[in-house]
Amino acid sequence: MRNSVSEVGLRRVLGFWDVFFASLGGQSPFLSDLTYASAVLAIAGLAGPVAIIIGTLVAFINGLVVARLSKRVTEAGGYYKYATKYLGGKPTGFFIGWNYLFYAILYGAAYVIGASYLAQWILGIPWQVSLSISLLVMTILAYLGIRISAKYAIFAGSLEMVALVLISVVLLLIPHGIFFNPFAYMSSVPLSTLMVAVVYAIAIPTGYGTIAPLSGEVKRAREIVSRAVQAVIITGGALAALAIYSTAVAGLSYMNIHEFINFLSKATSRGLSPVIIILHHFLGVLLDPIVIFAMINDGVLGSLAYVLAASRTLYAMADDGQLPSILSLINSKGNPVISVLISALALDALAITTTYLLGPFNAFLLLGFLSMLANLIVHLSANFALFRAATRKIKAVLYGVDTMRGLDKAVSITAALITIFTAVESVLGVNLVELTPYFVVLAMVVIYLMVRSLLMRGLLGSGFRYRIVK
Structure with a gap:
C-alpha cells in the first residue's frame, strides 16, 4: 500500500457507461418506481406522468449545475472540491464535505433498508436475510475496486433497465387497456397538489450526485462526467414516466377511472404500492423472481454508489490534509481501501443497527429524512459555487466554460430557487426534534x-x- 500523494494516485479508468450505470444504480430504478413513482401516481392520478416529466426537468436543471462544475473541477471529491475552490477555501470545503458524507452514508443506508423492507412485505423474505446479503455484496464490491464495481453496475443495471422496459411494454399490451393523454388531466389536479407530486418526482433521478466525487477516476472527465450526469437524469425520469403510465393503462383495463382513482388513494393510505398490486394482478408468481433480483440488486447498487462517492470524498479531504493521511492511502489497484472500508462499514453498521432498533420501515423513513437537510446544504453549495465560478474571469477559454458564464449564472440561480422550494415543501410540518442527530x-x-x-x-x-x- 502506498501514499496517494507521493506515488500512485487515483487512476482514470472509468468510461461513460461505467459512471452512467454506477449513477443509475444510485437511483435504484425499480425501488424508486415502487415508492416515489407510486406516490406521484397516487397524488396526481392520471396526470402522474406529467408530474414525473416536470420533476425530471427540475432535476435536470440541478444536474446542469454539477455538469457545468465538472468541466472546471476534474479531481476526486466532487462537492467538497467545488466548495473548496469557489466558496472560501478548505474550511468551507471541510464543512460541505462532512455534510456530503452525512447525506451519502444515510441516504445509501436508507436505500438498502427500503429494498429489504419491500422484499419482506412483497415476498415475505425476512429483512435480516435480504439486508445482510445486500450489504455483504456491496462491501465486497467496494473493496475490490471501482473497476469491478463498475462492471457489476453495467451488468446488473442493464438487466434491471431491460426488465423495467419489458414489464412496461407487457402492461401497455394488456387487452382492453385504455391509452390516455396525461396532459389532458392536468386541469383536474390543483396546482398545489401537482407540485407536491413533483417534489416526490424530483427524488427519482437523484443518483447523478454520486458521479461528481468519482471525477478523479474518469477518463476525459470534463466531457464524460457532464454527459453522464445529464443522461442519467433523463433516463431515470423516462423509465419512471413509462412505468407509471403503463401501470395506469393496465389498471384502467379492469377499473373505470373513478374506481382507479379510489384504488390509488386506498392503496397508498394503507402503505401499499399500487404499482406492485397491479403488477401482481397480471403477472402473479412470474413477478416474484424479478422482484427478488430487483430488490437485492437495488439494495446493492444504491448503497454501493453512495459508498464509492463517500469514500472518494474522504480520500480527497485526506489528500488535502483535512483528515488523517491514512485515508488517502491507495493500494496497488488504485483503490483508496481505507476510505472505502470506513465508508462501507459505517453504512453497514448504521443500516443494521437502525433496522434492528426501529424496524425496516421506520429506519428507512428516519435515515432518508435525516439526510434531507445535509442534501439541501450540499446542493445549495454547488449552486453558489457555480455562480461564484461564473463571476471569475479565466485567462483562457477552457472547453467553452468561459464563453457560457451568463448561462451558468442563470442555471445556478434557478437551481438554488428550486432547491429551496423543494426543501420548504419537504419540511412543512416537520418536528425539529426529529432532526436532532443531524x-x-x-x-x-x-x-x-x-x-x-x-x-x-x-x-x-x-x-x-x-x-x-x-
Missing part, C-alpha cells in the same frame, strides 16, 4: 473547525504548535 453532527463539525482554526493560529497557548501531517 444538528448534533453539524455542531461537532463547526466546533472542530473553530478549534482547528484557533490551534493553527497559536491562540491556545504560546508553547503549543499544531501542524497537519500529510
Whole structure:
C-alpha cells in the first residue's frame, strides 16, 4: 500500500457507461418506481406522468449545475472540491464535505433498508436475510475496486433497465387497456397538489450526485462526467414516466377511472404500492423472481454508489490534509481501501443497527429524512459555487466554460430557487426534534473547525504548535 500523494494516485479508468450505470444504480430504478413513482401516481392520478416529466426537468436543471462544475473541477471529491475552490477555501470545503458524507452514508443506508423492507412485505423474505446479503455484496464490491464495481453496475443495471422496459411494454399490451393523454388531466389536479407530486418526482433521478466525487477516476472527465450526469437524469425520469403510465393503462383495463382513482388513494393510505398490486394482478408468481433480483440488486447498487462517492470524498479531504493521511492511502489497484472500508462499514453498521432498533420501515423513513437537510446544504453549495465560478474571469477559454458564464449564472440561480422550494415543501410540518442527530453532527463539525482554526493560529497557548501531517 502506498501514499496517494507521493506515488500512485487515483487512476482514470472509468468510461461513460461505467459512471452512467454506477449513477443509475444510485437511483435504484425499480425501488424508486415502487415508492416515489407510486406516490406521484397516487397524488396526481392520471396526470402522474406529467408530474414525473416536470420533476425530471427540475432535476435536470440541478444536474446542469454539477455538469457545468465538472468541466472546471476534474479531481476526486466532487462537492467538497467545488466548495473548496469557489466558496472560501478548505474550511468551507471541510464543512460541505462532512455534510456530503452525512447525506451519502444515510441516504445509501436508507436505500438498502427500503429494498429489504419491500422484499419482506412483497415476498415475505425476512429483512435480516435480504439486508445482510445486500450489504455483504456491496462491501465486497467496494473493496475490490471501482473497476469491478463498475462492471457489476453495467451488468446488473442493464438487466434491471431491460426488465423495467419489458414489464412496461407487457402492461401497455394488456387487452382492453385504455391509452390516455396525461396532459389532458392536468386541469383536474390543483396546482398545489401537482407540485407536491413533483417534489416526490424530483427524488427519482437523484443518483447523478454520486458521479461528481468519482471525477478523479474518469477518463476525459470534463466531457464524460457532464454527459453522464445529464443522461442519467433523463433516463431515470423516462423509465419512471413509462412505468407509471403503463401501470395506469393496465389498471384502467379492469377499473373505470373513478374506481382507479379510489384504488390509488386506498392503496397508498394503507402503505401499499399500487404499482406492485397491479403488477401482481397480471403477472402473479412470474413477478416474484424479478422482484427478488430487483430488490437485492437495488439494495446493492444504491448503497454501493453512495459508498464509492463517500469514500472518494474522504480520500480527497485526506489528500488535502483535512483528515488523517491514512485515508488517502491507495493500494496497488488504485483503490483508496481505507476510505472505502470506513465508508462501507459505517453504512453497514448504521443500516443494521437502525433496522434492528426501529424496524425496516421506520429506519428507512428516519435515515432518508435525516439526510434531507445535509442534501439541501450540499446542493445549495454547488449552486453558489457555480455562480461564484461564473463571476471569475479565466485567462483562457477552457472547453467553452468561459464563453457560457451568463448561462451558468442563470442555471445556478434557478437551481438554488428550486432547491429551496423543494426543501420548504419537504419540511412543512416537520418536528425539529426529529432532526436532532443531524444538528448534533453539524455542531461537532463547526466546533472542530473553530478549534482547528484557533490551534493553527497559536491562540491556545504560546508553547503549543499544531501542524497537519500529510
